Amino acid sequence: QKEVEQNSGPLSVPEGAIASLNCTYSDRGSQSFFWYRQYSGKSPELIMSIYSNGDKEDGRFTAQLNKASQYVSLLIRDSQPSDSATYLCAVNTGSSNTGKLIFGQGTTLQVKP
Amino acid sequence: DTGVSQDPRHKITKRGQNVTFRCDPISEHNRLYWYRQTLGQGPEFLTYFQNEAQLEKSRLLSDRFSAERPKGSFSTLEIQRTEQGDSAMYLCASSLGHRLRAFFGQGTRLTVV
Numbered sequence: 532q533k534e535v536e537q538n539s540g541p542l543s544v545p546e547g548a549i550a551s552l553n554c555t556y557s558d559r560g561s562q563s564f565f566w567y568r569q570y571s572g573k574s575p576e577l578i579m580s581i582y583s584n585g586d587k588e589d590g591r592f593t594a595q596l597n598k599a600s601q602y603v604s605l606l607i608r609d610s611q612p613s614d615s616a617t618y619l620c621a622v623n624t625g626s627s628n629t630g631k632l633i634f635g636q637g638t639t640l641q642v643k644p
Numbered sequence: 645d646t647g648v649s650q651d652p653r654h655k656i657t658k659r660g661q662n663v664t665f666r667c668d669p670i671s672e673h674n675r676l677y678w679y680r681q682t683l684g685q686g687p688e689f690l691t692y693f694q695n696e697a698q699l700e701k702s703r704l705l706s707d708r709f710s711a712e713r714p715k716g717s718f719s720t721l722e723i724q725r726t727e728q729g730d731s732a733m734y735l736c737a738s739s740l741g742h743r744l745r746a747f748f749g750q751g752t753r754l755t756v757v
Contacts, residue, residue: 535686565745574735574748575687619686629700630675630739632746634686 534558535622537635545643550607552638554620557601563623564596565632566605568616575619579605610642648749650736656755657726664722665752669738676719677746678711679735680704687735693719726756 535556544550552566563582567575581587581594581603593606603622607614617639621632649668657663669676674695679687690709691701695716705711708726713719723730733753739746 539684567748574733574751577745577747580745621686629692630741630744630746631677631689631692631700632679632687633689636684636686 533635534624534633535620535635537618537620537638539636539638541639541641543641543643544610546610546612548610548642550610550614550640550642552605552607552618552620552640554603554605554635555601556603556620556622556633558622558624558633559598559601561598561601561622561624564594564603565621565623566592566594566603567619567621567634568614569619569637570616607640610640612642612644615640615642648736648738648747650734650749650752652752653750654753654755656757659728659756660725662722662724663726663754664720665734665736665754666718666720667736667738667749668718669736670740670747673738673740673747674716675739675741675746676713677737677739678719678721679737679748681733681735681751682731690721723754726754728756730754731756 566579569575579594591608595604617637619637620635677692678690681687693713708724733751736749737746
């Protein structure tokens with residue numbers, strides 16, 4: 532079992548729709564959770580961080596965390612073609628305080644005009 | 645530009661040659677991380693520094709890899725006797741403390757021919 536799992540996709544949504552990206556993790560002690568966006572050939576760009584159960588909203592993005600289910604998600608409202616990218620879920624495992632991140636393989640999102 | 649800076653952006657080398665990459669973190673960030681990313685995968689942790697101390701190395705980091713962060717500022721990653729399997733994007737990230745958000749540089753794309 533991978534430590535952080537994501538569906539590789541592609542996830543295709545029409546422009547203006549809500550895109551829902553999901554991630555599960557195996558380490559129950561994990562403390563910090565991040566979503567990165569990565570355009571093809573570019574480096575990951577941090578878009579959301581979440582540390583406690585519940586929802587966290589930032590503009591069109593909402594991160595949701597459920598530690599009991601070991602599940603974190605990212606919702607993108609009013610999806611735009613410019614949102615087309617790979618979205619990486621990253622987890623800072625709780626087994627140490629290194630701050631190192633364990634990444635999922637990423638979900639490719641395609642927003643069609 | 646006060647973000648994480650990596651140099652060079654691209655490197656093509658012949659198998660068996662040595663290569664060295666440089667990373668300049670965000671100036672006040674005390675933690676610096678190296679990751680490697682291959683096509684279709686999320687970044688994989690290689691090593692990290694807190695100030696000048698290298699505190700953790702992944703098992704992915706063979707004896708041919710060495711990293712330094714003299715004086716706790718910039719860092720270098722050297723690969724000796726490169727192999728074709730070393731071809732990847734090498735990403736550097738920095739953060740302030742272990743729980744706070746990590747920001748990535750543009751990456752160095754290595755191609756071993």
